Each structure stands twice: as C-alpha cells, then as structure tokens.
Amino acid sequence: MQQMKNLTVEEKNQLKLERLQSTLNRAYKSVPFHRNRFIEKCMLPENIVSLSDIERLPFMNRSHLGLHYPYGLFAVPLRDIVRIHTAPGTGTNPSISGYTKTDLMIWQKLVARSLEAAGVTSMDILQINLPPGLANWGRDYKDGAENMGASVIPNSPLSLAKTLMVLRDYKTTTLVTTLAFAEQLMEHMFENERNPNEFNLKRIVLVGEPVGVEQIKNLEEHLHVDVWLNYGLSEIPGPAIAFECLHHCGMHINDDHILPEIIDPVTREVVPPGQTGELVLTTLSARAFPLIRFRTGDMARFTYNPCECGSSLITMDWLAERADTMMIISGIKISREQVIIYLKDALEASHPRCKLEKIRHGGTEILSISLVIDDSLFSDEIKNLEKLMVSTSERLAELTGVPVKITLTEKKD
Amino acid sequence: MLRIKNLKCGYGRIMAIQGVSLSVRQGELISIIGANGSGKSTLLLAICGLLKTWDGEILFKDNDLKGMSPQSIVRQGISMVPEGRQIFAPLSVMDNLKMGGYTMYRKGLKKQVEQDLETIMDMFPILRERQNQLAGTLSGGEQQMLAIGRALMARPSLLVLDEPSMGLAPKIVEMIFATIQGLRQEGVTILLVEQNARAALKIADRGYVLETGKMVLQGSAEELLVDDDVKRAYLGKDYGNFYDGRD
Ligand SMILES: Nc1ncnc2c1ncn2[C@@H]1O[C@H](COP(=O)(O)OP(=O)(O)OP(=O)(O)O)[C@@H](O)[C@H]1O
Ligand SMILES: [Mg+2]
Ligand SMILES: [Zn+2]
Numbered sequence: 132m133q134q135m136k137n138l139t140v141e142e143k144n145q146l147k148l149e150r151l152q153s154t155l156n157r158a159y160k161s162v163p164f165h166r167n168r169f170i171e172k173c174m175l176p177e178n179i180v181s182l183s184d185i186e187r188l189p190f191m192n193r194s195h196l197g198l199h200y201p202y203g204l205f206a207v208p209l210r211d212i213v214r215i216h217t218a219p220g221t222g223t224n225p226s227i228s229g230y231t232k233t234d235l236m237i238w239q240k241l242v243a244r245s246l247e248a249a250g251v252t253s254m255d256i257l258q259i260n261l262p263p264g265l266a267n268w269g270r271d272y273k274d275g276a277e278n279m280g281a282s283v284i285p286n287s288p289l290s291l292a293k294t295l296m297v298l299r300d301y302k303t304t305t306l307v308t309t310l311a312f313a314e315q316l317m318e319h320m321f322e323n324e325r326n327p328n329e330f331n332l333k334r335i336v337l338v339g340e341p342v343g344v345e346q347i348k349n350l351e352e353h354l355h356v357d358v359w360l361n362y363g364l365s366e367i368p369g370p371a372i373a374f375e376c377l378h379h380c381g382m383h384i385n386d387d388h389i390l391p392e393i394i395d396p397v398t399r400e401v402v403p404p405g406q407t408g409e410l411v412l413t414t415l416s417a418r419a420f421p422l423i424r425f426r427t428g429d430m431a432r433f434t435y436n437p438c439e440c441g442s443s444l445i446t447m448d449w450l451a452e453r454a455d456t457m458m459i460i461s462g463i464k465i466s467r468e469q470v471i472i473y474l475k476d477a478l479e480a481s482h483p484r485c486k487l488e489k490i491r492h493g494g495t496e497i498l499s500i501s502l503v504i505d506d507s508l509f510s511d512e513i514k515n516l517e518k519l520m521v522s523t524s525e526r527l528a529e530l531t532g533v534p535v536k537i538t539l540t541e542k543k544d
Numbered sequence: 545m546l547r548i549k550n551l552k553c554g555y556g557r558i559m560a561i562q563g564v565s566l567s568v569r570q571g572e573l574i575s576i577i578g579a580n581g582s583g584k585s586t587l588l589l590a591i592c593g594l595l596k597t598w599d600g601e602i603l604f605k606d607n608d609l610k611g612m613s614p615q616s617i618v619r620q621g622i623s624m625v626p627e628g629r630q631i632f633a634p635l636s637v638m639d640n641l642k643m644g645g646y647t648m649y650r651k652g653l654k655k656q657v658e659q660d661l662e663t664i665m666d667m668f669p670i671l672r673e674r675q676n677q678l679a680g681t682l683s684g685g686e687q688q689m690l691a692i693g694r695a696l697m698a699r700p701s702l703l704v705l706d707e708p709s710m711g712l713a714p715k716i717v718e719m720i721f722a723t724i725q726g727l728r729q730e731g732v733t734i735l736l737v738e739q740n741a742r743a744a745l746k747i748a749d750r751g752y753v754l755e756t757g758k759m760v761l762q763g764s765a766e767e768l769l770v771d772d773d774v775k776r777a778y779l780g781k782d783y784g785n786f787y788d789g790r791d
Contacts, residue, residue: 142569145547149565153759160760177563177758180550211772232770233763416763418771 143443147390148182150415155179158421161206164199165423185390185413185424186401192426193466196226196366205229207419216267218366219531221457221466228367229419235274237416238369241385242275245374248383248440249336249359251305253280256331258303260294260312261286261338262495264463264532268338268363268370272307275371281305291319291494302331306356309339309462310346315494317353327355336361338370339462341429341449362449364412364427365463367420372412373447376440383444388416391445392424393431396454407432409454410447428455428464460489460533461496470500473530477523480505490536497534498527504539545570545733546591546604546622546702553590553598554757560586562757563600568702573724573734575744575765577778578754584737585627587754588706591735592624593617604702618647623700627707627737629691633680637671640679640690644697657697664693667723685716692723696732703727704735709743721747741778745769753778 138146155176158165168189169175179185195204197220202209212229220226230238251257257276261269269286276283284301295316297303306313313335320327334357335350347358362382363370372389373382384391393408394401402408410431414422430450438446458465467487474483484503489496502520516539524535546568554560560583568574578584590598593614602609604620612620623644631640641664642649645657665672668689674682679690688708695703705724709717717740725747728734738744745751745765753761753774761773768774 141547142567145549145565145567148549149567149759149762152563152565153761156755156758156760160755177550177552180563207773231772233767236767236770418761418773 138443140443143387144182146387147415150388151182151185151390151413152176152179154413154415154417154421155423157206157418158423162204162421164195164204165421182390185392188424190399190411190424190426191422193221193226193366193428196220196228197222197224200224201227202229204421205419206421207231212419216367218267219264219463219465219469220366221469223469223472226366231418234417234419237388238271238371239275239278241369241388242271242371243279244385245361245371246272246276246279246281246305246336248374248376249305249334250357250377251276251279251281251334255304255333256282256284256302257305257307258284258298258301259286260306260308262309262312262461262463262533263288264461265309265339265365268365268462271370272336291315295319298332299330304331304333305336306332306334307336307338309496310337310342311461311491311496312494313337313350313354313358314346317350321353327353332356334359338363339365340459341451343451360449362429367422373449376438376442378439380436380438380440381434381446381448383438383442383446386445389413390415391431391433391447393433393447394426396426405432405435407450426454428453428457430454458487458489458498460498460531463532465498465531465533470498470527470531473527474500474502474523477526478502478519492534495534497536498531500524500527500535500537501540502537503542505542545572546602546735548591548603549601551587551590551598551600551602553586553595553600555586560757561590561598564754564757564759566752566759566762568733568735571728571731571733572749573728573736573747575741575748575751576735576737576754577739577741577744577751577774579777580739581756582754583757584754585706586757588624588626588704588735588737591617591704592622615647618698618700621699621701622704623695623698623702624704625688625691625695625706625708627710629687631679631682631687631690631694633678635679636676637679637682637690638675640694641665641671641697644694647698656699660697660699664696667726668693684712685719688712688716688720689723692720696727700732702733702735704737706737707739708736709738709740717743741774742769 159169159176211231213232214230216228218226259269259272273283273285336359338361342360350358359375361371362373373384375382390413392401392411394411396409410427410429412425430452431447434446434448456467486501488499490499520537524537527535548566551561551564576584589595593612648657670686671693708720721743736744745768748765751765751768752759
C-alpha cells in the first residue's frame with residue numbers, strides 16, 4: 132500500500148492538516164469532553180490553521196480514558212461501532228475503545244503496511260503468538276495479514292510444545308510475538324539442540340516493547356531470522372502505529388493517520404527537532420475514538436535522515452526509558468498505581484508495602500509482587516492469608532491482563 | 545494542483561464556509577458531499593473568483609488566486625459548470641459552446657476552438673444535432689451536456705461541477721456520470737459537488753463531507769461508502785432508532 136510515496140512535502144502536510152481539522156471538528160461536535168476543553172481555552176476547531184497549532188491544545192492521558200468509562204469519549208453513536216476493545220486502564224475503570232467499519236478498514240491497511248515493510252507477502256504463512264493481554268493486537272494482525280492475502284494462524288493459547296509443532300509442521304514463515312516468547316523459543320531450541328533450519332521461519336515481528344540491538348542480534352543469529360520491531364499502543368488505537376522497513380533505519384510512523392509529537396515530559400513543551408522526549412499522538416482518521424495529543428509515556432526521538440525505502444513517513448527511534456512509571460510486561464503496560472490501589476482495597480490495608488517487579492518464567496512474563504507482612508495482615512490466620520493471596524493474584528491478573536504472583540516477605544526492621 | 549487552506553467566506557454576516565481545507569491533485573476526481581445549505585456552492589464560487597472576498601489561501605498550480613478575476617481564473621485553467629447549468633437560453637447551442645471558447649479565441653487560437661467544437665460535438669452527438677436550436681429549448685439533460693461542453697471549451701485542467709445531476713431523470717443522471725468518468729479517464733482533473741452522494745463517491749478517488757461550512761470527514765471513496773454517518777446522512781439509508789450513544 133502506498134505510504135504517500137508520490138506526494139510532495141506540501142501535499143503531505145496539506146493532507147495531514149485536512150485530516151487534523153476534520154478530526155477536531157468531529158471531536159468538537161460529538162464529544163462533550165473535547166468540546167469543553169476547547170471552550171476552556173476559548174478556542175474553536177477553526178482556530179487550528181496549521182499543523183503546529185496543535186500545540187495550543189491540551190493533552191490527553193490514560194486517566195482520561197478511565198474517567199469517561201465506558202463510552203464517554205466515543206465520537207459516533209454506538210450503532211456505528213462494530214468492535215469494542217478493553218484495556219486495563221490506570222485507575223478503577225478499564226479503558227474502552229471502539230471502532231467503526233471504516234476504522235477497522237484503515238487499521239487493516241496500516242497493519243498490512245507494516246507487514247509489507249517487513250517483507251511479508253501473500254505467499255507467507257504468518258503465525259501469531261501473543262499473551263492474552265495483547266489479544267486485541269492478535270486480532271488486528273490477523274485481519275491485516277488476511278487482508279493482504281497471507282495465510283494466517285491466529286493467536287490461540289497453546290503450550291510451548293504445541294506452538295512449536297505448529298511452527299514447524301505448518302511451515303510458518305513469519306511469527307508475530309513478544310520478546311519474551313521469541314527468547315523462550317530460542318532457548319528451547321538451544322537446550323534441545325534443535326537446528327533452526329528445521330523450520331521455515333524467516334522473520335519475527337516483535338511487538339510490545341522497545342528491544343535493544345544486542346537482543347535483536349542474538350535472536351537473529353540463533354534463530355536464523357530477520358527481526359522487525361513494531362510500535363503500538365495496547366489500549367488504543369492499535370498495534371502498527373510505527374514499524375521498521377527493510378533498511379532498519381528507525382521506525383516509520385504512520386503519520387498520515389496518526390500525528391506524532393515529542394514533548395518534554397516535565398515542561399510539556401514540544402522539544403526541538405531530534406531531541407528525546409515523550410511521544411504524543413493525535414489520530415487523524417479515527418472515527419469512533421479520536422485521540423487528541425495523547426501522552427503515551429513512551430520515550431522517543433525523531434530522526435531526520437531520509438530512508439532508502441523512499442517512504443516519506445516520519446521516522447523515530449523508540450527508546451527504552453519511560454516518561455511515566457508504568458511497567459511493560461509482555462508488551463502490556465501496567466500501572467503501578469492501579470495495582471497498589473487494588474491491593475489496598477483487597478487487603479484492607481491503608482499502606483501496603485510492596486515491591487513490583489517483572490520476572491520471567493519460561494516464555495511468560497509475570498508481575499511479581501513481594502508484599503511485606505505487617506501487623507494487620509499478620510493477625511489473620513495463615514490459611515486465610517493464603518486464600519486471600521490466591522484470590523487477590525487471580526483478580527489482579529484479570530485486571531492487568533498478565534499473570535501475577537504474590538509472595539509474602541517478613542518485615543525487616 | 546488545487547490547495548485550499550482555512551478558507552472562510554460568506555455573504556455579509558453569514559459565514560457559509562468556516563475554515564475549510566481541501567486539495568485536489570493532478571488527475572484526481574474529488575467529490576464534495578453535504579446537505580442543502582452546507583456551503584458546497586459557496587466553496588466553488590470562491591474557487592472560481594465569483595465571491596468578492598474570502599479569507600485563507602487558495603493555490604492553483606502554486607499560484608495564489610487571491611484577488612484574481614473570474615476570467616483570469618478561467619485562464620489559469622479552472623472551468624466551472626455552475627449549479628442550475630446557467631446556459632444562455634436565447635442563444636443557439638453553437639453560440640453557447642463558442643462562448644465557452646472565448647478565452648481561447650481571444651488568445652488567437654481560433655483553429656483550436658474549431659477543433660474543440662468538433663471534439664465536444666463528437667462527445668455529445670445530441671449537441672451536434674441541435675447546434676442551431678436555441679439552448680432554452682433543450683431538455684434538462686441536454687442542457688447539462690451543453691453546460692459541460694461549454695466548460696470544456698476553455699480546455700480546463702480542473703473542471704468544477706456543481707450538482708450536475710440535479711433535476712434529471714435517473715437514466716440521464718447515469719449518462720452524465722458516465723461522461724464525467726470518461727473525462728477523468730482522459731486526464732481532466734475534476735472537482736464534483738453532488739447531492740447524489742452514492743453515485744458521486746462511486747466514481748471518485750476521494751471525497752469530502754461538508755457540514756454547515758465545516759469539513760467533518762474525508763477519505764477514499766471506498767472508506768466513505770462504508771461509513772455509517774455518511775450512509776445515514778447522504779446515502780438515504782435509515783437505520784431507525786437504535787440505542788444511540790453514551791451515558
Ligand atoms: N446569495 C446568498 N446570499 C446570502 N446567503 C446565501 C447566498 N447563497 C447562499 N447563502 C447561504 O449560505 C449557506 C450555504 O449555501 P450554499 O448555496 O453554498 O449551500 P449548498 O451546499 O450549495 O446547498 P445546496 O445543496 O442547496 O445547493 C446557506 O446557509 C445559504 O442560505
Ligand atoms: Mg449548491
Ligand atoms: Zn524505510
């Protein structure tokens with residue numbers, strides 16, 4: 132699919148301005164939240180006359196998504212919505228996003244674009260292996276790959292052995308997965324002295340978190356594959372916001388549909404070109420769920436060297452650090468605050484002392500919580516306490532979308 | 545080819561167009577759809593220099609159209625087929641067509657005008673048949689063909705059409721749309737305003753949706769044709785009252 136390749140810079144900017152303006156018109160017209168924010172600034176959508184005018188608008192962040200639970204940020208009536216996605220959110224409510232038919236159509240094209248850039252064609256067999264918390268992305272990759280005519284093995288929860296069997300017997304050429312699973316695959320093959328050439332696997336598309344050069348090289352060497360990174364948001368609006376092309380010159384952002392900015396997370400000002408900061412995204416074509424200056428918490432920097440692939444899409448480096456305190460577990464963003472609020476509630480403890488960590492168990496990443504037993508907890512019977520821990524970790528796993536393990540530790544004075 | 549940014553214009557205190565951006569690239573067929581009174585004709589009038597003043601920017605082939613007379617805009621290569629056709633009823637079909645070639649004629653390109661007359665009468669045989677008849681005696685469909693023929697006589701690189709299907713029988717509408725599509729295939733860039741949204745989107749590359757002077761949606765024709773909002777408002781489908789929204 133064309134990535135605005137044959138457009139001049141002026142034509143491209145014109146297109147983005149047009150889309151931005153109609154997005155703002157729709158948001159103003161249909162979403163009280165957005166309208167009120169314009170009114171608070173004594174502004175109208177028509178005051179945004181250039182792309183950089185977007186800096187005059189306020190930011191959105193994850194907490195807004197929960198506050199307007201469930202449908203408060205939708206810009207079309209429910210009858211126009213054909214799909215509803217749920218993500219954990221950061222507070223007591225999950226965040227919900229919706230898609231119209233047209234939205235899904237555009238997402239399919241964007242996913243197809245990112246897969247094509249990784250060399251996937253209609254001849255490929257594409258297998259999706261993502262944790263339950265990223266099931267939304269699984270569907271998007273399936274739709275996008277089907278749309279371009281590839282054979283898709285959709286995401287379904289299988290054991291490692293079964294997954295490997297499918298990978299080998301079905302002659303999978305392309306695997307869409309997380310770093311954790313890809314590394315587990317690599318370790319498993321290494322331990323079992325399996326030759327990667329038994330497989331037809333040509334490439335791995337990694338999603339969910341920034342991955343270092345060393346880790347990628349390691350995977351490529353041991354699995355005899357090419358590795359491609361895709362950037363997405365797990366809550367909204369989808370998995371293929373940015374992607375690597377054949378030249379691996381950073382990540383191309385689909386900025387004809389999603390307008391990126393980079394801001395200083397402290398001053399909230401747009402940083403000078405090329406500097407590092409927090410990635411802020413504005414949707415340009417989304418009908419159902421417009422985002423206006425959404426703070427992702429992800430750190431990035433724009434790179435300005437033109438790519439050999441000829442794409443005129445903006446390119447960024449996706450960096451490992453974060454602008455917020457969220458943890459990424461198997462590609463899923465977890466809010467520490469949300470977990471602690473939940474623990475407070477469940478344990479009836481006003482200040483639970485705990486440490487949250489990401490640990491890896493096989494190909495699965497786990498949210499590990501070590502909880503300090505204090506007097507209030509200790510007064511309980513051990514049996515009850517165990518029960519409480521089991522039920523709490525189950526509920527937390529449901530809330531966050533990742534497995535949770537709670538361990539109790541002694542109070543150290 | 546045509547690039548409009550933040551256009552604002554109207555009639556006295558009525559702001560009919562409130563900050564519209566729109567673009568047409570070489571070779572494209574672009575449809576603008578919108579309800580009655582949404583400002584479609586006003587937008588076209590501004591492009592063609594028929595409104596005295598407007599705010600914003602209209603560039604055609606990188607030339608600023610601000611302050612240009614309607615005639616010089618025609619010379620730049622923009623021809624309009626206005627709403628309601630506006631042919632000269634008391635003149636013959638032939639004279640109407642010749643009027644369209646006036647700018648060419650003035651440039652001393654008499655030969656080409658003759659040639660274009662032939663081409664257009666080949667395209668619309670009915671006009672050849674009726675060349676000596678008074679234009680006012682033509683049927684609605686024939687008048688529309690005459691209006692298009694007249695606009696083409698200026699050899700426009702951008703042809704602007706304001707509701708060419710208005711008031712015509714379905715069969716004739718079909719023919720007019722086939723003609724427009726044919727022109728596009730010959731390389732004429734087209735900006736088409738239509739009430740008949742489905743037909744207009746079907747032949748378009750991209751479309752824009754205008755609502756009370758503001759652009760609220762745009763996209764490929766394919767995307768707009770499946771959009772529920774567009775369907776409801778412009779494609780004449782009624783979905784009844786389902787549970788309608790938030791809270
Ligand atoms: N000559 C005029 N004087 C004053 N107001 C006008 C004039 N022409 C149009 N308007 C107003 O400007 C607004 C836009 O009108 P316009 O004719 O551009 O709409 P349109 O989209 O072309 O509608 P239609 O589908 O009926 O042709 C309307 O509110 C209309 O009443
Ligand atoms: Mg009109
Ligand atoms: Zn590239």
